[in-house]
Amino acid sequence: MSVALPDWLDPSPWLGLLQQAGRAAVRQAAAADSPGIREFAVLLSPAAAGELETMAQRAQALTRRHFGRTIALYAPLYVSNYCPSGCSYCGFASDRWIRRHKMTPAELEAETGALKKMGLEEILLLTGDRVATADYGYVRDSVAYLASRFHNVAAEVFAMSEEEYGGLAAAGCTSITMYQETYDRDRYERLHGWGPKRDYTWRLDAPARALANGIRVAGVGALLGLSEPLPEMLCLFRHATYLRRRFWKSGIAISFPRIRPQSGGYAAEFPVSERLLAQIICAFRICLPDVPLVLSTRESARFRDGIAGVGISKMSVASKTSVGGYSDAVVRSPGQFEIEDQRGVESFCAMLAAKGLQPVFKNWDAVYREPAA
């Protein structure tokens, strides 16, 4: 990473550990009492790949202790795929010839009805980057509507100002998800050709702006496949622990999105194998035992079944990444990326039950929202 990162994010002091660590150090790190960034780096190292089973056992024990034998469920809801930005890897980028759509209030109601029938109570609203067609006001009003129907509403949308995050929280948004995509500034610039998303720092500081303005939880992540994965994960770890230290009343959550096929045909330049993904997840669980770790339906059913409860504590289910994907009343558009695990709620929950895990649909209550004045 040639362009300097802020001190609180810079992974360089620990890069050496990635190469130097041996298996004895890995076993020590996996069993450490209060693991920190050093142990995390050791657990990410190639040497740790040989101790993956040890790590997985430890990760499962910690997940069970902190989250029990449960998996929290949520579903993404894409409300608009208009986008002014040019992200090389994204199916919604503005140079893709796809059908664009923004949900009308009636369509949003239809989608909501379909999601309610599926029993979901945590909904993650998504849009493209900031655009006049689907701007802050549209997102805020959509959140307010969803908050009138669901107990827990989260948003994965464009980076906002402090004031906007305050308005979003007041509208009923509990948490935001903001992936930095890549922490490597050079690569970030190359991958984000145009549009508002080009501003690395504005995006990097977005979770902090959200947490400072009433959003309870910030989800962070890096899109695996865009850059060297191990330095990326060190940055992600530092980003998460920085937020936790700075906002003691806030929650953090970490997601592990991996590049999937999407329209435009971007292929991951730094492909991450399932084994490495599992190692990364276990390393995060061992070093951040009380942080929710999230996995989406980007991953295969086989991988999801295997990693559920072994590090991962929260999963999306029966997802559609297209606008209007849940209800037939809406004009459908292509998805942002391909869903690998296409199972419905019932069959996914049956799998969890067979593994001795309880799906949790409702883990929050609307009563915790500030009532409108």
Added chain:
Amino acid sequence: MNDGLRLGDRVFASRLLLGTGKFSSTPAMLRAVRASGAELVTLALRRFNRERSEDDIYGPLSTLEGITLVPNTSGAMNANEAVRAALLGRELSGSPFVKLEIHPNPHHLLPDPIETYEAAKALVAEGFFVLPYIAADPVLAKRLEEIGCAAVMPLGAAIGSGQGLTTLSMLKLILRDAGVPVIVDAGLRAPSEAAATMEMGGDAVLINSAIAAAENPELMAEAFGAAVRAGRQAWRAGLMPKSELAVATSPLTAFLGEPVL
């Protein structure tokens, strides 16, 4: 009932309270509740689900005989949120009890003493039997007693940590001075720790993770039930003195001369 646990206007035979989160399924949770012999069971308001019965833990628990439900305010970050949650929990469950928990940090889940105190005042005024979850702070415990809480629930260690009675010396001070029941909540891992809590005069313990995350939750629930009963009996029986007094080779009182008889 000779040795009941008195909380509010009720008396309970069992001194083990159970939390109901973290179980692999609702039937597994119900089996653990039954096996434990618990009569007081806490449940998070956020896990009430009126719209999807498979996801609802209130409905199945409310059908159990001999169980008093104690809704908890887990998820509340401040006093206002906790009071709203408690009022809603009472509407939904009809229970006069509330386990007041306010944890602004969703990771370590340690309770906020200031918000807890404020919420406790408001909820006592609303007529609740308030059971506040607190750090093992002897001063806060007395303050909460003074404003009318029905019990105090100091922690043994952080929720779900399984570290045992890390707050032992503070718990002993709380127990020595308390005028309301002291229910040690959170952090316990082994039945022996529950027994130790009872042996030193704890009025009750609350267990969740140690049972839900055990290999066999039902069997562990039974073990905790037995441990709590054994510890309570030991406390009533009175432990024999432990310390053996040392006899020094150079007496410290020789300067006083021989006693005059």
